[in-house]
Amino acid sequence: MNIFERLQQLDRRYIYIVVALAIIIPLMIPYNSDNVTSPPTENLYQMIDSFAGREDRAIVLSFYHDASTMPELFPMEVAILRHCFERNVKVFTLTWFASGAPIIDYAINNVKEEYPNIKSGVDYCNFGYKPQALAMVLGMGDNIANTMNTDAEGRKLESLPIMKGINNYNEMNLAIEFSGSSAGVTWMYYARPKFGLNVAVGVTAVMAADEYPYLQSGQLIGMLAGLKGAAEYEKLVDVFAAYREPGRDYTIVTDADGKKMLPGRPFGREILNDESTKKLINITTQTEAKFTPEDYAAFIAKYPEAQTIFNSLKTESDGMVIVDASKITPQLREQMGEIAYADINRMTRNIIYKFKVARIGMNAQSVAHIMIIVFIILGNVGYFIQKARAVKN
16 A cells, blocks of 8 residues: 555544644744734734823723633733733723623733732723623713722722723723624724724634624724734734833833833834844743843943843853843842843843743644644545546556
8 A cells, every 4th residue: 555545544543643742742842933913913003002101091901701712812811911011001901791800800910910010090990890781881982980980899980090081982992802702893883983982802713704894894993813813912012012122221110201101112014024023022932131232231231230240141142242041040130139130031032921822822723734734635635546546446
């Protein structure tokens, strides 16, 4: 028998094992890959980013799903919350689904671990579970504080600092609904035509086709489609919102005019196409922070007490100064201080696992799909070869 005939006789359980390994191995051993971002994802990112640092703008996230769709929806929720926390965008959360309330808490707490300065009622506000979706959607168009009254912790909205400058949809001018079904319809059918609210959705991959007509008609300003959409958004946050320039002091909260300093950098498509962007999206573990001599001098100037430690760790190669953060012992970390350690660790461009879940999942999904396609091709070729031989005989 030739190889195709052998494959026809192969026990299907071996095929299942190969496909299982094609999924498990990329999950256990991630590799670097790139996700080309699509216009629906980029449009949503730019809309949220346009609110950065503004007291009179906010977004609302609607968690209209339960745990069954979390593998696809949760990574995109985490990515958007991270974007808001990085770029000082006011964010409100709610759910019309009772089992969505703990998912909101899980998402916020998951992201907040990396942002100790983010405070409830100041930078974000959770409305929790709210019944009567239609009444709430229409009511917030007139006055948010009067409609919602209290947040999930029982605090009066009108007394919260986050409500400064936020009254209705004129300021809370973007609603994003995450759902595994007909996402965003209540916002689109009622809030958008009456109040002009911008609406976007995050949906599971199988539901994406149902949402494209709304994108084409302009009723949706953006969409995250399945794990691919979440992976694209993770990439945009790493390249822009989480970006840090080596010499800039991000520890300063306000500038001379009293305005909050924003980390990161504005969206630019030319940046996505730049070769240097590849090092910002590596999902494998990164431990080396690389600087030009000028950038290194500007970086250590921010931390006079840690300069001796940084100089003892640095090496030089190809005109670049390299600091390996993995060589920082607990004793050295204590001596240089947590702020300096966090800054050098960030400069390695090492992405925390929780912020690259979708990209790791896409790797496994891609390998598994390729493997299945190979089996389909081989199986069909073998089938037609057998048929041809049978006719000949």
